[in-house]
Amino acid sequence: MQFVYKTRTQNGEILEGKVEAPSESVAVETLQNKGYLILSIKPLEGGIFSIDLNKYLLRPKNRDVVIFTRQLSTLIDADMPLVEGLRTLARQVEKSSLRKIISDISDAVEGGSALSSALANHPDLFSSFYVKLVQSGEVSGKLHEVLLYLATHLERSQEIRSKIRGALAYPAFVLFSLVVVTTIMVVYVLPQLLSIFKDIGVETLPLTTRILITVTEFVNNYLFWIIGFVLCSAFLVWKYSKTPEGRRLIDNLKIKIPPFGGVIRNLYLARISESLSTLIKSGVPILDSLRITSDLVGNINYQKILLDAEESVRGGGSISDAFNRYKKIPALTSSMIAIGEKTGKLDFMLEHISKFYKSESDNAINSISQLIEPILVLLLGIAVAILVSAILLPIYSLVSIS
Numbered sequence: 078m079q080f081v082y083k084t085r086t087q088n089g090e091i092l093e094g095k096v097e098a099p100s101e102s103v104a105v106e107t108l109q110n111k112g113y114l115i116l117s118i119k120p121l122e123g124g125i126f127s128i129d130l131n132k133y134l135l136r137p138k139n140r141d142v143v144i145f146t147r148q149l150s151t152l153i154d155a156d157m158p159l160v161e162g163l164r165t166l167a168r169q170v171e172k173s174s175l176r177k178i179i180s181d182i183s184d185a186v187e188g189g190s191a192l193s194s195a196l197a198n199h200p201d202l203f204s205s206f207y208v209k210l211v212q213s214g215e216v217s218g219k220l221h222e223v224l225l226y227l228a229t230h231l232e233r234s235q236e237i238r239s240k241i242r243g244a245l246a247y248p249a250f251v252l253f254s255l256v257v258v259t260t261i262m263v264v265y266v267l268p269q270l271l272s273i274f275k276d277i278g279v280e281t282l283p284l285t286t287r288i289l290i291t292v293t294e295f296v297n298n299y300l301f302w303i304i305g306f307v308l309c310s311a312f313l314v315w316k317y318s319k320t321p322e323g324r325r326l327i328d329n330l331k332i333k334i335p336p337f338g339g340v341i342r343n344l345y346l347a348r349i350s351e352s353l354s355t356l357i358k359s360g361v362p363i364l365d366s367l368r369i370t371s372d373l374v375g376n377i378n379y380q381k382i383l384l385d386a387e388e389s390v391r392g393g394g395s396i397s398d399a400f401n402r403y404k405k406i407p408a409l410t411s412s413m414i415a416i417g418e419k420t421g422k423l424d425f426m427l428e429h430i431s432k433f434y435k436s437e438s439d440n441a442i443n444s445i446s447q448l449i450e451p452i453l454v455l456l457l458g459i460a461v462a463i464l465v466s467a468i469l470l471p472i473y474s475l476v477s478i479s
Contacts, residue, residue: 351427385399
């Protein structure tokens with residue numbers, strides 16, 4: 078969001094310009110950190126044609142954040158001043174939207190804000206996990222190591238997402254192609270082909286042919302109604318998914334639908350373990366670590382479990398006691414966490430839990446990828462066999478009679 082401001086510098090000079098910030102209070106703080114006396118500030122009002130398309134078309138992606146993080150870590154390790162490093166990165170970035178964000182961060186840091194506070198002004202790009210780790214790096218004097226870890230962590234997360242997309246891309250493409258081809262056949266090809274049997278007056282048709290004729294006639298008679306029903310259903314499902322009940326249902330389906338339910342559940346457990354381990358190692362208090370992880374996990378079921386664990390710890394209990402109350406947390410995980418709490422090596426145990434579930438997820442994804450192709454070939458073979466039997470068998474019978 079942009080704000081138009083009018084300020085006076087310490088030398089008495091009047092300055093006017095624009096500043097981008099998530100809220101007016103943040104914009105005021107940014108200007109005050111630069112030593113400006115604010116005379117007026119208000120949101121920039123723009124019409125429909127004043128929308129910055131680059132903000133949407135050239136939106137920074139996870140890969141851009143990884144590159145920025147790794148490069149900033151390298152510059153800090155080279156003893157380059159933070160502001161100068163940020164300015165250098167801003168100049169070499171190609172995406173104008175990301176360049177503007179880095180410039181805003183460098184302005185805030187130059188004005189006296191901490192790097193973590195400047196990053197927190199852009200929550201869409203830098204998560205609370207990212208900001209908290211940077212803050213811990215600033216406090217401990219290990220900002221270089223923290224940024225290096227964050228870059229590696231983001232790369233691993235991206236790699237896991239790519240594996241899942243890769244496993245789903247092929248079957249999704251095949252199923253989409255099957256739907257398109259079937260629609261073209263039913264709307265354009267089959268009506269002309271099946272009309273031959275009606276014209277000849279064949280009375281004894283195979284069951285598959287009669288079903289195919291019924292389906293074809295129904296689709297052609299109510300085609301627009303069917304399209305409208307599908308679009309309305311998709312819209313209603315999308316709206317429902319935005320409600321708390323809809324999100325809860327979808328999150329439940331994610332971890333229950335075979336064969337991907339087990340894989341996704343393991344990925345959530347790996348994410349929880351790794352995030353908690355990293356935050357605890359970085360010196361973030363356990364209550365803050367649980368709350369931040371609950372925001373990151375991305376599933377309402379595990380979010381509730383983590384928030385309950387936070388309340389348990391706040392009341393003098395333990396994480397393992399809270400986890401034991403939920404079937405979605407395996408007994409192995411709760412037991413290892415309990416051992417970590419008793420021995421004072423909770424971060425060590427969580428790291429090993431994360432590695433275990435990552436390994437399980439990788440193996441499961443590879444196995445599913447290998448199984449999908451023969452299953453799809455089998456389904457396509459069955460579909461072709463039904464189509465051939467519905468069309469060729471009556472033609473063969475007519476030829477035999479004649």
